[in-house]
Amino acid sequence: MAKRTTKSENGKQTMLTTKDRVFVGLDVHKKSYHTAVRVNGREVTTRVPAPTAEAVRVFLEPYRSGRLHVVYEAGPTGFGLVRALREAKVSADVIAPSKTPRTPGEENKTDRLDCRQLAFYDEKGMLKTVAIPTAEEEADRQVIRLRDQVVDARVRC
Numbered sequence: 001m002a003k004r005t006t007k008s009e010n011g012k013q014t015m016l017t018t019k020d021r022v023f024v025g026l027d028v029h030k031k032s033y034h035t036a037v038r039v040n041g042r043e044v045t046t047r048v049p050a051p052t053a054e055a056v057r058v059f060l061e062p063y064r065s066g067r068l069h070v071v072y073e074a075g076p077t078g079f080g081l082v083r084a085l086r087e088a089k090v091s092a093d094v095i096a097p098s099k100t101p102r103t104p105g106e107e108n109k110t111d112r113l114d115c116r117q118l119a120f121y122d123e124k125g126m127l128k129t130v131a132i133p134t135a136e137e138e139a140d141r142q143v144i145r146l147r148d149q150v151v152d153a154r155v156r157c
Contacts, residue, residue, distance in 0.1 A: 020066035025118025053084035
């Protein structure tokens, strides 16, 4: 059983084995990615890596010896990140934002809180995943959207 040591935010060493369950929630934006990591039911760290798939993959490297699962909400950034993570053999899913549970009276909404909630809800199995289209399907959708825009503009004229 491979063990790997990782440091948490408070500086304590955490030993991860293949029995450990690691859940990572990402709040993904064009200019920043906020991450929260939960290991075996407790939050280990929150960080803001560079907004690239490679930076996220490097950030997740210490947690790969556990059973790692990454989630983020679908949005304008597309599916490139989930494809890159799956290519790197990391279990990753995209979540439907409309299906994400919200607590009543929830007023505070920050990127850090969002990624923490995603990791927590993923750990509890409360999230609904989205089907990931292939790169070709995504390109076809873009062509159809462009055609619809041109048709709408022509009708307006």
